[in-house]
Amino acid sequence: MSRFHWTHLAALLLGFAFLYAPILILIVYSFNESQLVTVWAGFSTKWYFELWNNQGLMDAARVSLIVSVCSSTLAAVLGTLAGVALARIPRFLGRTLFSGMVLAPLVMPEVITGLSLLLTFIAVAVDRGILTIIIAHATFSMCYVAVVVQARLAGFDASVEEAAQDLGARPATVFFRITLPLIAPAVAAGWLLSFTLSLDDLVIASFLAGPGSTTLPMKIFSAVRLGVTPEINAICTILIGIVSVGVIVWSLTLKQALARKAADEQAAQRPASA
Amino acid sequence: MRGVNWGRAAIIGLPYLWLLMFFVAPFLIVLKISFSEPAIAQPPYTPTWDSWAGVQAYFSNFNVGNYLFLIEDPLYVGAYLSSLRIAATATLITLLVGYPIAYAMARAPQGWRPALLMLVILPFWTSFLIRVYAWIGILKRDGLLNLALESMGLISQPLVIHNTEIAVYIGIVYSYLPFMILPLYSALEKQDLSLLEAAADLGCKPWEAFARITLPLSLAGVAAGCFLVFIPAMGEFVIPELLGGARTQMIGRTLWNEFFLNRDWPLASAVAVVLLIVLVLPIMIFQRMANRAGAG
Numbered sequence: 391m392s393r394f395h396w397t398h399l400a401a402l403l404l405g406f407a408f409l410y411a412p413i414l415i416l417i418v419y420s421f422n423e424s425q426l427v428t429v430w431a432g433f434s435t436k437w438y439f440e441l442w443n444n445q446g447l448m449d450a451a452r453v454s455l456i457v458s459v460c461s462s463t464l465a466a467v468l469g470t471l472a473g474v475a476l477a478r479i480p481r482f483l484g485r486t487l488f489s490g491m492v493l494a495p496l497v498m499p500e501v502i503t504g505l506s507l508l509l510t511f512i513a514v515a516v517d518r519g520i521l522t523i524i525i526a527h528a529t530f531s532m533c534y535v536a537v538v539v540q541a542r543l544a545g546f547d548a549s550v551e552e553a554a555q556d557l558g559a560r561p562a563t564v565f566f567r568i569t570l571p572l573i574a575p576a577v578a579a580g581w582l583l584s585f586t587l588s589l590d591d592l593v594i595a596s597f598l599a600g601p602g603s604t605t606l607p608m609k610i611f612s613a614v615r616l617g618v619t620p621e622i623n624a625i626c627t628i629l630i631g632i633v634s635v636g637v638i639v640w641s642l643t644l645k646q647a648l649a650r651k652a653a654d655e656q657a658a659q660r661p662a663s664a
Numbered sequence: 665m666r667g668v669n670w671g672r673a674a675i676i677g678l679p680y681l682w683l684l685m686f687f688v689a690p691f692l693i694v695l696k697i698s699f700s701e702p703a704i705a706q707p708p709y710t711p712t713w714d715s716w717a718g719v720q721a722y723f724s725n726f727n728v729g730n731y732l733f734l735i736e737d738p739l740y741v742g743a744y745l746s747s748l749r750i751a752a753t754a755t756l757i758t759l760l761v762g763y764p765i766a767y768a769m770a771r772a773p774q775g776w777r778p779a780l781l782m783l784v785i786l787p788f789w790t791s792f793l794i795r796v797y798a799w800i801g802i803l804k805r806d807g808l809l810n811l812a813l814e815s816m817g818l819i820s821q822p823l824v825i826h827n828t829e830i831a832v833y834i835g836i837v838y839s840y841l842p843f844m845i846l847p848l849y850s851a852l853e854k855q856d857l858s859l860l861e862a863a864a865d866l867g868c869k870p871w872e873a874f875a876r877i878t879l880p881l882s883l884a885g886v887a888a889g890c891f892l893v894f895i896p897a898m899g900e901f902v903i904p905e906l907l908g909g910a911r912t913q914m915i916g917r918t919l920w921n922e923f924f925l926n927r928d929w930p931l932a933s934a935v936a937v938v939l940l941i942v943l944v945l946p947i948m949i950f951q952r953m954a955n956r957a958g959a960g
Contacts (some may be wrong), residue, residue: 398768402780405765409787409841412798419801466940472679481674491683493951496761497892499899499943501916502936505923506690509933513693529686532679561671591792593901597923607793614793614906618801626794633789641782 420623422458437624447609447625454589454606457520461527461586468528469535469584470577473571476536477543478551495530496537503530506598511598518600526598527588534587535580542576543569575644582640586633691940693924730934736903740918740935744942747915750829750904753898754836758844758893759886761837766848766885767878770855781849784847788842796835796906803831803907827909841897851885851926860926884953891950895943915939 424431441447472492475482482488495503507526508518516522535596550572554564570577592607599608606625613622734740769780779950787795803826810822825831855878863873901916908914915935923932 393772394771398771401764401768402772405761405841405845406783408838409784412795412802412838413787413790415802416794416798416878423755465855468679468682475676475679479672479676484680488676488680488683489955490951491687492679493954494947495687497895497947497950499896499916501899501901502694502940503690505919505932505936506694507686507699509693509929510686510690525686529682532682536679565671565675570756586789586791590793592793595919602882607791610793610797611902613799614800618797618804621799623801626791626797629794630790632788632811633791637786637789 403604416623417627417630420627421622422623423618425620437620438628440537440621441624441628444621446604450604450606452562453520453603456586457523457527457595457605458585461524461588462531464524464528465531465535465584466577466581469532469580470539470570470573472532472536473539473543473576474565477540478548478569492533492536495533498530500591500593504594507594508597518598518603520603522598522600523595523603523605526594527584527591530594531580531584531587534583535577538580538583539573542573546572564567575647576638579644582636586636589629589633590661684734685858694933694936697930698730698937700930701727701729730931732937733931734938739913740915743913743915743918746878746913747898748942750832750836750912750914751894751900754833754840754897755890757833758837758840759890761888762841762844762848763886765841766845769845769849770852771788777853784842784845784849792839793902795839796902799831799835799838799907800826810832826907827840827911829908829912831909832904832912832914835907836893836897836900839903843892847888847892848882848885851882855881856875858865888950888953891946891953895946895950898943899939 419430420432422433423432423434423436460654472488476489476492479485504526507522507529511518511522551564551568554568555561559567590607591605595605596608596611599605606629610622610625613619765784769777769784772780800807804810805822805824805826807826809825810819813819814822825834859877859881860873863877864870866878899916899919900914901920904912904914904917905920908917916939919932919935919939922928922935
């Protein structure tokens with residue numbers, strides 16, 4: 391038996407303190423009365439109200455929301471198809487190129503992706519704006535979705551799908567009635583991941599934004615360059631809150647779904663063994 | 665097996681076409697523009713192969729001026745080299761910080777592991793920009809770290825960390841730590857602990873068992889984690905820009921400035937092409953490993 395040593399606990403505590411302390415400090419100081427970020431002058435929510443009156447920030451938030459919802463939906467569709475292709479179709483023309491194209495954007499420096507897409511849109515005379523940001527975000531997000539979906543499908547063997555096909559189900563029916571329900575949690579996770587990646591992206595959006603399509607990270611970035619303010623802390627806290635609630639709700643529903651599935655399976659086995 | 669069907673064609677074809685259009689074609693365009701001359705007009709480059717005659721003209725005066733400029737100007741060579749150095753050092757530090765955490769997670773009681781995993785993944789979902797920004801308030805001259813150390817009487821002069829390379833290291837380690845921990849954890853968690861018991865029974869000391877069993881068996885995770893940190897860190901822009909100060913030059917920042925401040929698009933393209941050439945080998949090794957992991 392391996393023992394869980396106190397040094398292990400220390401490593402975990404130090405590690406998680408390192409990961410979480412900066413974020414917690416940021417959140418705490420968003421409720422600081424003082425304009426000076428490092429001096430605590432009492433609890434206040436005034437910076438949140440000030441955000442509400444900041445028209446530029448609100449416009450940027452609206453743009454970011456539109457971009458994130460559209461690009462992550464697009465990415466979920468394309469990424470699911472790509473993931474299914476990689477997991478279920480062992481041989482097709484250019485498969486190596488395809489899997490390379492799916493993996494490369496995961497590690498590609500953002501400055502390269504942003505610059506190259508921008509020059510492409512200029513070459514085909516497409517104006518920069520919300521649409522170009524959506525396309526760019528969908529392109530790198532779909533690769534994350536594909537990887538998540540592929541990993542999920544790799545956990546199931548194809549026998550159920552093959553059985554349905556042998557029983558006369560058409561490929562489309564097999565896909566919508568069997569494959570898609572199997573990978574639904576992965577698709578949902580992929581969508582959520584794409585949403586947060588898009589909501590977060592600064593570099594690629596900066597290359598592809600046109601007039602009137604300034605996203606929230608671009609706005610935050612230009613403010614951050616001028617210094618740390620409680621107002622930025624407040625908007626960051628809101629963003630952290632939205633993402634954390636999303637992730638936690640998703641993981642809880644997933645847990646519940648798994649528990650229900652386990653209960654169903656148990657119930658199904660009981661009469662057989664009795 | 666059924667013959668060719670439309671569903672199958674759509675499953676492969678749609679993402680395939682999308683990636684060809686928006687991932688591969690853009691690189692060819694960057695390559696093309698990197699060989700063109702800057703022009704004052706908007707867009708600020710001279711398109712050189714818009715027709716067949718253009719293609720011929722293009723190859724007859726193949727302009728490598730941008731690349732010569734990159735090689736000749738010590739600023740660019742220096743930026744590439746310091747990016748390599750900073751990314752490699754930061755990757756090593758991330759490994760040294762991440763390994764004990766991943767190890768402790770893999771040896772934690774079974775019931776804790778999903779929660780621990782969640783705790784590692786959660787910061788990854790939180791905005792990168794926000795996490796880098798959070799460090800400014802801590803590291804700057806009148807920031808929380810200096811304030812805390814001064815009030816404890818440990819320092820009399822504020823430490824200068826913000827706007828130095830040290831801050832860049834902190835930023836990279838902090839931002840990319842989850843990318844290092846996750847592959848390490850999955851490699852360590854799979855290990856058969858009976859090997860360690862056998863080693864102990866045969867009189868092997870714990871540290872020796874670690875060096876001769878645990879570490880070699882986790883090398884695949886070490887490699888995956890290092891690539892996942894090194895490759896994006898090499899082209900990092902936000903961290904050197906916000907934490908590194910004016911003197912920390914990294915190539916992602918050079919590219920950004922060349923594009924947004926100097927508006928020299930062909931030169932920015934050349935910078936991107938050379939960066940990609942530097943990264944092609946690590947990216948291919950990473951893909952090979954990812955594919956093998958996916959198949960196995």
